Amino acid sequence: MRSSRAWLEVTTVTEADTKLVPARLVENDWDRANSALTAKSLGELCYEQALLAKRQRRGRYCVVLSSGVRYEFSARVSIWGWLDIDYNSVERVTVGGRRRAVDAAQFFIDAGEDLELRPATLGNLLHETANTLAADMALLAARRGLDADTLAQLPDEQLQCLLDGHPKAIVNKGRIGWGAWEYARYGTESGAAVRPVWLAVKARLAVHSRSGDWNWQELLAQSLDDGESERLTATCLSLGISWGEYLPLPVHPWQWHRYVRHQYAAMIARGDIRLLGEFGDEYLPQVSLRTLSNLQRPSALHLKLPLTVLNTSCYRGIPGRYMECGPALSEWVQGLCEHDPQMASRGTGVMREVAGIHLPHPHHEQVMGTPYRYRELLGVTWRESARAKCAAGERSLLMASLLQCDEDGRSVVAALIDSSGLEARQWLQQLFEKVVIPLYHLLCRxxxxxxxxxxxxxxxxxxxxxxxxxxxxxxxxxxxxxxNFPERDSLPDSAGRALARLPATHLLHDLYTGHFVTVLRYLSAQLEQEIALPERDFYRLLAGVLRNYQEEARRQWPGMRERFSHFDLFRPDMERVCINRVRLQQGYDDTHERPVPVLGTPLQNPLWLVEQENVDHGLQ
Ligand SMILES: Nc1ncnc2c1ncn2[C@@H]1O[C@H](COP(=O)(O)OP(=O)(O)OP(=O)(O)O)[C@@H](O)[C@H]1O
Ligand SMILES: [Mg+2]
Incomplete structure (x- = not known):
């Protein structure tokens, strides 16, 4: 009988065969998680121009590192110039020989000089790598036996617990501050229930706001059934707490123990913060870790709670800056969705943030340069659940789920396309219409x-x-x-004061980099590889949907012509925004502000490219 290693040898990708080797042939989860992380890191770091890949022959590439180590792999070059690497093909070549690359931490050490990593940065990167691998292993186990069709049918909340996470951030579940116990107890991939700790906080010391549709009792009732409500009321009575003077504040149990008890001790000692205890419903972490879905009542409001854990580039606290305007801003965006013909006709909606509380830290707030994490320790946002917004026959699905693949490399998006009965191009057209156009319209109008x-x-x-x-x-x-955007004159003043303002060319990247580079880049590559839909066709479809919209919007509002030239999605070159390089350059020291991305050399824009080809072929 062949050993599993022999299987690997006969299935190693060659020049002639750049198809993905079915993942089940990989020796074990540890090797698989490591080779996948190495491949992802190579691909992203080359894309961000932190490393340079040289072509050896068709479909085979090589990154030669200053350490003398070489990484060789098979990859397809996507329309973005990004190398979509077959993780099973990556080899580490040293003077000692050639081996499958199954040690992601070793890869970062090998590449440390080329990535210009300070030793302290490398050390912390290795910390994040180990944590990410632990979560990746848990995910491989959790998804075992679930094919893409099954994944595609799972309820949103459950599927979120099975997702690989941020596709662009290389060590995407680093969660510095958490160890194995916290991963098992609170990590999304563990799928374990979390029960918030409830506090009563003095209202006059908090920044808070809520939509007129909700009062504090109703917000509490979103987490407590009748029995638990009675128990909480009895506890409040015994402590002399009334909801006139205090506000109810849920806290993630980890945050309570790790930060709040000591860091807010002065307020606790004075009775400005009162501990009520664990009450009410259990919650399931979403893929963002800090936002929780109600397990007992999936249509109930979600809770977004601060977790002072460093994950994908920043600490995941909750700043006070937006707390006052949150509900009013949600209402305003919801109003645009309902009244603007472009968005209303596409059914665009909002998961409204209906209430929020932030408790400023009495001392850190006085230190202007204090690390931002200390100003984001305690608060909550209550947000509508997508479930509550579904009509009969509808269900919700986080868009990130589309990219998730099963053990055999089949994706949720392909499974959905199959079961929809639509042709892939029709399905995608519908996706672009419903997702890209509202986002672009919001930007331009x-x-x-x-x-x-x-x-x-x-x-x-x-x-x-x-x-x-x-x-x-x-x-x-x-x-x-x-x-000047007179169309947004109705923006609430509180939101106008809190929201950041950026030049149009920067803001365009919330859509271009945020969506095209960070979502569609992977979607188009996956569909080309999986269902042979050429990437060029994918972006031709997208360009077509965008051009149709522009034409219609120009007819409706002639002033949009100028807006489209300000927010130009069809420029030949676009800025290349590099999120991983920021982390590697900046390191892990505490900062006052969240890190901002750096730019590489310009990207050739696929939307320009496909239109150019149409011109060249006389199609326009
Ligand atoms: N596919 C994905 N794209 C982007 N982020 C992802 C993805 N999967 C997981 N994540 C994680 O989700 C978080 C996204 O950050 P972001 O600030 O948008 O959300 P959040 O504010 O934490 O939560 P919410 O969106 O619920 O308000 C990060 O922690 C990131 O690592
Ligand atoms: Mg988010």
Whole structure:
């Protein structure tokens, strides 16, 4: 009988065969997780121009490192110039010989000089690598036996617990601050239930706001059934707490023990913060880790709670800056969706942030340069659940789920296309219509950008076809274009003061980099490899949908012509935004502000490219 290693040898990808080797042939999960992370890191770091890949022959590439080590691999070059690497093909070549690359940490050590990593940065990167691999192993085990068709049918909340995570951030589940115990107890991939700790906090010391549709009792009732409500009321009575003076504040149990108890001790000692205890419903972490879905009642409001854990580039606390305007801003975006003909006709919706509380730290707030994480320790946002927004026959699906593959490399998106009965091109056209156009319209007509990565977008599907999109995450991920946009005059003042303003060319990247580079780049490559839909066709379809929209919008509002030239998605070159290089350059020291990305050399824009080809072929 052949050993598993012999299988690997006979299936190693050759020049003639650059198809992905079925993943089940990989020796074991540890090797698989490591080779996948190495391949992803090579691909992203070459894309970000931190490393340079040389072509050896057709479909085979090599990265030669200053350490003398070489990495060789098979890859397809995507239309973005990104190398879509077959993880099973990556080899580490040293003077000692050639071996499968199954040690991601070793890869970072090998590449340390080329990546200009300071030793402290490399050390912390290795910490994040080990944590990411632990989560990747758990995910491989959790998905075992679940094929893409099954994954595609799972409820949104469950599927989120099975997702690989950020496709672009190389060590995407680094979660510095957490160890194995926290991973098992609170990591998304563990699928374990979390029960918040409830506090009562003095209202006059908190920054808070809520939509007129909700009072604090109703917000509490979203987490507590009748029995638990009675128990909480009895506890409050015994402690002399009334909801006139105090506000109810849920806290993630880890945050309570690790940060709040000591860091807010002065407020606890004075009775400004009162511990009530664990109460009510259990929650399931979403893929963002800090936002939780109610397990008992999936239509109930989600809770977004601070977790002072460093994950994919920043600490995941909750800043106070947006707390005052959150509900009003949500209402305003919802109003645009309902009244703007372009968005209303596409059914665009919002998962509204209906209430929020932030408790500023009494001492850190006085230190202007204090690390930002200390100003984001305690707070909550209550947000609508996508489930509550589904009509009969509809269900919600985080857009990030589309990219998830099963053990055999088959994706959820391909499974959905298959079961929809639509031709892939029709299915995609529908996706672009319902997702890209509303985001682009929001940008051009109102000068409002939303960082449109696939974790901020929820798809509402019916019979496996995308019917509409729900937008979320407006605290920090929603920004305004500088300049005069009379269409957004109705923006609430509180939001106008809190939201960041950026030049149009920067804000365009909330869609271009946030969505095209960070979501569509992977989607188009996956579909080309999996169902032989050429990437050029993918972007031709997208360009077509965008051009149709532009034509229609120009007819409706002639002023849009100028807006489209400000927010130009069809420029030949676009800025190459590099999120991994920031982390590697900046290191892991505490900072006052969250890190901002750096730029590489310009990217050739696939949308320009496909239109250019149409011109060349006389199609336009
Ligand atoms: N496909 C994905 N794209 C982007 N981020 C992802 C993805 N999968 C997982 N993530 C994780 O989700 C988080 C996204 O950050 P972001 O600030 O948008 O969300 P959040 O504010 O934490 O949560 P929410 O969107 O619920 O408000 C990060 O922690 C990131 O690592
Ligand atoms: Mg988000």
């Amino acid at each position: 109102y000068g409002v950008g939303l960082v449109a990565h696939a974790q901020n977008l929820t798809l509402i599907v019916n019979d496996a076809v995308v019917k509409r999109v729900l937008l979320k995450d407006f605290q920090g991920d929603l920004r305004l274009a500088e300049g």
